[in-house]
Amino acid sequence: MNDPRHEPWLERSRALLDESLHEIDAATLSRLNRARQAALGKAHAQRPLWLGLSVLGATAVLVLAFGLARQTPIPATAPTPVVAPGTQVDADADLAVSDADSDELYENLDFYAWLADAGNGGQG
Amino acid sequence: MSAFGYPMSGFDSRQLLAPVAASAATTLETFLRGVERRAWRVAELAIRQRDDAVDLVQEAMFGFVRRYGQRAPEEWTPLFWRVLDSRIHDWHRRNAVRSRWTGWLGRLGSEGDEESDPLLAAADGREPGPLARLADREAGAALDAALRALPLRQRQAFLLRIWEGLDVAQTATAMRCSQGSVKTHLSRALMRLRDQLEPYQ
Numbered sequence: 001m002n003d004p005r006h007e008p009w010l011e012r013s014r015a016l017l018d019e020s021l022h023e024i025d026a027a028t029l030s031r032l033n034r035a036r037q038a039a040l041g042k043a044h045a046q047r048p049l050w051l052g053l054s055v056l057g058a059t060a061v062l063v064l065a066f067g068l069a070r071q072t073p074i075p076a077t078a079p080t081p082v083v084a085p086g087t088q089v090d091a092d093a094d095l096a097v098s099d100a101d102s103d104e105l106y107e108n109l110d111f112y113a114w115l116a117d118a119g120n121g122g123q124g
Numbered sequence: 125m126s127a128f129g130y131p132m133s134g135f136d137s138r139q140l141l142a143p144v145a146a147s148a149a150t151t152l153e154t155f156l157r158g159v160e161r162r163a164w165r166v167a168e169l170a171i172r173q174r175d176d177a178v179d180l181v182q183e184a185m186f187g188f189v190r191r192y193g194q195r196a197p198e199e200w201t202p203l204f205w206r207v208l209d210s211r212i213h214d215w216h217r218r219n220a221v222r223s224r225w226t227g228w229l230g231r232l233g234s235e236g237d238e239e240s241d242p243l244l245a246a247a248d249g250r251e252p253g254p255l256a257r258l259a260d261r262e263a264g265a266a267l268d269a270a271l272r273a274l275p276l277r278q279r280q281a282f283l284l285r286i287w288e289g290l291d292v293a294q295t296a297t298a299m300r301c302s303q304g305s306v307k308t309h310l311s312r313a314l315m316r317l318r319d320q321l322e323p324y325q
Contacts, residue, residue, distance in 0.1 A: 021162065
């Protein structure tokens with residue numbers, strides 16, 4: 001059976017209906033344009049609410065995470081020195097003195113110098 | 125030139141004459157721009173009120189954007205017509221209630237007058253005048269008159285299937301009825317229109 005939409009009188013009807021669209025008066029076209037813009041404006045206006053809620057949620061999560069991080073106790077021990085992989089560790093590194101020891105060393109520097117001289121003299 | 129291949133600043137008659145080809149790239153604005161004139165014509169044929177027809181199209185646009193704007197563009201066409209169809213039905217319901225009241229009040233004020241159909245009495249803005257003797261005008265007026273004389277469901281089936289180019293399933297979605305009902309409405313519409321319009325082909 002042939003598609004009834006291709007009957008000549010229907011083709012003619014479609015053409016007439018299409019033609020009638022060109023005869024719509026300017027006032028009606030203007031109102032249609034405003035109606036479209038208003039509908040689209042409303043659609044765009046809905047987005048900030050959706051986005052706002054998302055941003056609000058993300059901010060709340062961040063604040064919560066920050067608060068929890070601050071409440072977590074920080075270990076009292078000094079952090080372990082980090083040595084980059086491949087770096088050769090000096091054998092004397094174990095002898096590295098703390099700040100307190102370093103102060104004592106500098107205070108008794110003359111004594112250690114004399115001790116070294118005395119040692120060399122004793123041997124020589 | 126827009127990304128869709130036609131100018132956005134001016135109106136392109138291809139948008140006017142061809143049903144909107146929904147694609148992933150189709151924006152909401154392009155879709156509404158392409159369908160608004162035909163929507164107005166469908167509404168105007170259904171309710172015979174030019175200003176009210178614009179209001180109905182506006183309501184349909186609002187409803188469509190709010191409820192279905194986030195759907196895939198491929199689904200937009202039948203859903204838009206569904207919303208407009210719903211608004212047209214609402215308008216007829218409201219108008220029926222209003223007519224009942226005005227009819228009752230009118231009978232009180234003019235007892236003894238002949239019963240008249242208010243729709244027949246309403247002025248037809250497209251009544252052909254002297255200039256409408258041209259064949260196209262005459263045929264257009266005959267088409268409008270024949271379409272307006274159809275029952276609402278038959279007219280909607282005809283306009284959506286024949287003019288808008290929706291398939292049976294899409295038309296059923298738009299008219300909120302079964303596909304069988306669409307075929308029945310369309311068949312009856314074609315039968316009634318053929319006799320009146322074949323002479324104008």
